[in-house]
Amino acid sequence: METDDLKTRILAGERRALSRSITLVESGRADHRAKALTLLESLKGHGREALRIGLSGTPGVGKSTFIEAFGCMLTAQGLTVAVLAVDPSSARSGGSILGDKTRMELLSRDPMAFIRPSPSQSQLGGVARRTREAIDLCEAAGFDVVLIETVGVGQSETMVAEMSDLFLLLMAPGGGDELQGVKRGIMEIADILLINKADGDLKATAMRTCSDYAGALRLLRKRPQDPEGFPKAMTVSALEKDGLAKAWGEMQALTDWRRDTGHFAARRAGQARYWFEAEVRERLLARLTREPLRGAMRALARQVENGDMTASAAAEELLSTHLMME
Numbered sequence: 001m002e003t004d005d006l007k008t009r010i011l012a013g014e015r016r017a018l019s020r021s022i023t024l025v026e027s028g029r030a031d032h033r034a035k036a037l038t039l040l041e042s043l044k045g046h047g048r049e050a051l052r053i054g055l056s057g058t059p060g061v062g063k064s065t066f067i068e069a070f071g072c073m074l075t076a077q078g079l080t081v082a083v084l085a086v087d088p089s090s091a092r093s094g095g096s097i098l099g100d101k102t103r104m105e106l107l108s109r110d111p112m113a114f115i116r117p118s119p120s121q122s123q124l125g126g127v128a129r130r131t132r133e134a135i136d137l138c139e140a141a142g143f144d145v146v147l148i149e150t151v152g153v154g155q156s157e158t159m160v161a162e163m164s165d166l167f168l169l170l171m172a173p174g175g176g177d178e179l180q181g182v183k184r185g186i187m188e189i190a191d192i193l194l195i196n197k198a199d200g201d202l203k204a205t206a207m208r209t210c211s212d213y214a215g216a217l218r219l220l221r222k223r224p225q226d227p228e229g230f231p232k233a234m235t236v237s238a239l240e241k242d243g244l245a246k247a248w249g250e251m252q253a254l255t256d257w258r259r260d261t262g263h264f265a266a267r268r269a270g271q272a273r274y275w276f277e278a279e280v281r282e283r284l285l286a287r288l289t290r291e292p293l294r295g296a297m298r299a300l301a302r303q304v305e306n307g308d309m310t311a312s313a314a315a316e317e318l319l320s321t322h323l324m325m326e
């Protein structure tokens with residue numbers, strides 16, 4: 001399919017064209033890459049601005065259950081929902097975190113929803129680029145909400161937060177004083193902490209955990225992008241669909257405030273800049289590990305080792321001569 005054709009169909013919200021385009025941006029082939037760039041460039045400025053919601057949490061905390069219940073609630077309100085998954089470990093496990101479609105049975109059959117599992121591969125840099133591009137494609141296809149799910153490992157949370165308008169952290173009840181070893185850094189990027197499983201026997205514990213977190217959040221440095229009362233901790237039960245409407249209300253209130261105050265647009269602009277700089281850095285580094293730069297670097301390194309050149313002069317030569325000539 002030609003990119004013009006894909007563009008028209010994506011803008012018309014055609015799911016098959018969207019799927020094919022995501023496959024295109026996931027491809028490592030040079031001709032696919034060129035096509036993908038043309039397509040993304042041509043879609044720029046078209047389509048609608050979706051609300052991008054990042055969601056993280058350790059395995060078993062209830063992400064899939066939450067997305068199913070939350071997603072179905074949104075589609076019942078007439079909103080279209082796209083779900084993307086970021087799973088840096090999927091190369092190892094051989095599957096995707098959305099593999100458990102059983103927990104998203106309703107949503108995956110919902111015509112108002114689009115679920116895209118994580119491709120199996122390993123490099124976080126590659127994952128970031130692909131996910132960002134998939135988000136852009138979903139936005140061009142007119143989705144109201146794009147949910148980006150990630151497991152709470154490594155740097156995937158920071159990465160997803162850098163491509164979301166809102167970042168949610170799903171937590172398990174219990175843990176108390178030590179706050180389940182939640183890293184401060186993650187608390188600092190979360191907009192809303194959702195203590196899940198606030199039902200049955202776990203309800204009281206969940207409420208206690210929630211007030212512990214609320215206390216911890218109050219101690220964090222105030223962020224300019226937050227109105228009074230944010231970041232916020234709340235209890236939910238994904239299983240019993242309890243607290244989901246309230247959580248959505250908070251997300252909307254926060255989003256409205258950020259839009260009105262210009263923080264929403266500023267955050268997106270900052271993210272675009274961040275990813276531009278990250279990609280330049282990453283691609284420059286990649287060039288150093290490929291020929292001809294790899295060989296040039298090795299040759300210069302030998303001269304430095306032998307004492308024929310200073311480290312600075314060799315670096316200068318590499319950057320001003322070899323890098324430019326490539």
Ligand SMILES: Nc1nc2c(ncn2[C@@H]2O[C@H](COP(=O)(O)OP(=O)(O)O)[C@@H](O)[C@H]2O)c(=O)[nH]1
Pocket residue numbers: 057058059060061062063064065066100103196197198199200236237238239240
């Ligand atoms: N009691 C209770 N169990 C839940 C809730 N949400 C998820 N679970 C259970 O927790 C387990 C893990 O859920 P899952 O959605 O697969 O977690 P994920 O690994 O984060 O995607 C499953 O057995 C779910 O039924 C909840 O709100 N309450």
Ligand SMILES: [Mg+2]
Pocket residue numbers: 063064065097098100
């Ligand atoms: Mg899951």
